[in-house]
Amino acid sequence: MKLVRSALAAGVALILGTSAAMAACDVAFTDDVQSVFTKKCVACHNDRSPGSGLSVQKDSSIANLVNVPSTELATMMRVVPGDSTASYLVHKLLDTHLDVGGSGKRMPLSGRLKDEEVAAIINWIDDCNAVAE
Numbered sequence: 357m358k359l360v361r362s363a364l365a366a367g368v369a370l371i372l373g374t375s376a377a378m379a380a381c382d383v384a385f386t387d388d389v390q391s392v393f394t395k396k397c398v399a400c401h402n403d404r405s406p407g408s409g410l411s412v413q414k415d416s417s418i419a420n421l422v423n424v425p426s427t428e429l430a431t432m433m434r435v436v437p438g439d440s441t442a443s444y445l446v447h448k449l450l451d452t453h454l455d456v457g458g459s460g461k462r463m464p465l466s467g468r469l470k471d472e473e474v475a476a477i478i479n480w481i482d483d484c485n486a487v488a489e
């Protein structure tokens with residue numbers, strides 16, 4: 357019984373930990389990050405037609421990215437709160453996705469982001485944890 361209870365407690369802690377990180381990413385997520393997604397990604401990654409199962413439409417991006425496994429590389433999350441180098445999304449933008457074992461093309465398919473647009477996304481990811489503390 358005691359064992360069951362502590363296993364339950366561990367499960368609850370895990371769930372709470374995940375949602376706290378998610379909330380921190382929510383707070384750190386700013387209009388400049390969403391505006392990059394809206395301008396450069398939503399045409400192919402929207403709620404109606406989520407390319408690779410990914411929608412980055414306004415109000416969907418956080419739930420589709422944070423702690424969600426990549427469909428191209430199941431061992432990596434699209435976004436790991438506080439860790440841009442462990443985030444598959446960032447590798448897809450920097451063209452290092454093949455180096456980490458992923459597949460497909462660099463994103464966005466039709467071109468590439470400006471340095472400051474990539475920086476806004478990286479800063480958002482790296483700031484996620486900072487907000488939680």
Ligand code: HEC
Pocket residue numbers: 392393396397398399400401407408410412425426427428429434444445448459460461462463464465466469
């Ligand atoms: C012209 C259409 C198009 C645009 C624009 C586009 N994508 Fe994609 N995206 C795709 C397609 C098709 C795939 C799957 C094939 C591939 O990876 O090359 C994909 C795959 C991805 C994946 C992998 C999903 C996973 O689960 O691992 C990510 C992450 C991604 N895109 C992010 C973005 C971001 C961020 C932008 C904007 C900066 C963007 N894409 C713009 C078409 C697009």
